[in-house]
Amino acid sequence: MRSPIPDFLDETLERHRHDRSGAMADYIPDLAAADPNKLAISISTLDGVLYDSGDSDFEFSIQSMSKPFIYGIALEALGIPAVLDKVGVEPTGEAFNELSLDKTSGKPLNPMINAGAITIHSLLGGQNATLAERTEIVRAGLSRFAGRQLRVDEHIAAGEWQQAYRNIAIANMLRSYDVITDDPDEVVQGYINQCSVLVSVRDLAMMAATLAGGGVNPITGERVLSPRVNRQVLGVMMTCGMYDAAGDWMTEVGVPAKSGVSGGLFGVLPGQVGIATYSPKLDKHGTSVRGAKIFRSLSADLGLHIMNAPEPARSIIRRDRRFVDAKGDMVRIVSLQGLIQWSGAENVMREIASPDDAIDVFALDLRRVYSINEVARRMIVEALRRLGEEGKQVVLLDPENSMGCSGPASALPGVEILESPKQLRNLDLRGLRRVRDDFADQVS
């Protein structure tokens, strides 16, 4: 069977190809001269499969789409508090190139507008790092997200520098308030090099998928950002990535995204997918017209809006059995299934929390659980600990060690953890024959 996904992407592009509205970015010569007809889309899954359509190998400059990635690199290098000390995280509702500074804090409001991004760039490599050093930190850093070696297009950078009055004004404003401490011209040159790194939609989709995967590149497997920094980057993208159109974007499309004046646009659906489009004509916010329309239709067609409330998960309690064993002990086995997060763990606790429950042995069977997050794990550990405290014998059936409790540093003292049938044979089961048989049956 040929996958229907490439056909779907072809059809999506064709539906928008006729749209000629918008204007080319005119203040960067190479962007003004780009072919307005180019159109491309690429989607990367978190296991590294790329689907694409249109001019998906065509390379263009990354421009403002570099900002979230470089923000992440700076956060990793300096730590979140040090970076927050320099640049805030509040949306401005202003254009990206506004001469903008928060009156009270004296800081740029966020790292997605130029004032914030130029400040972030100036932090790379520490104070007094050279232009060449910062450019290389940027190039190498963006390459790790893309999973291949990217390069700076010197011609695009030189053209932007000739017309960089606005960014030079912003950098001088930042210097006058001591927000940046290096030479403003050199910082802007570095920032322009950052904007001039060449990417295709395939690269951007992969970079987006790295953010969607919590900071791990789906192809190289390299962890580029820690989970906490990755979340910080996505949070800022969601609220500030689309500048003065952020509210409309978030309500209509609902995918944290970043646009660039080259006509590229990428979006990140955490835990699912990275998406990138390219079409050079821009709307008044500096976002690709056809790119934004494609994102709108993809969001509707594929149900990507991040605020779609998921269907309430099916019960995570698969079975709840009680019986009296040969010794006359009352045994209760609760079997869980699926993905367990806070609400699922709450459900389990509610089911097992009744102090007067006349059971002697409590067994929790996790064999059908495929994922438990950290919070749910802690809640369940606490519930089991309390059952133990009440004098009940507690057994955990967890051959995959999804609770992470087995091994020398068991987090569950007093709880018998069954992992393998072999272990079972050595265990004093105190009459737990049915638990053991049930367990051994299904573990080969």
Ligand SMILES: NC(=O)CC[C@H](N)C(=O)O
């Ligand atoms: N929105 C953008 O892509 C802006 C990037 C461009 N290099 C600038 O600083 O003006």
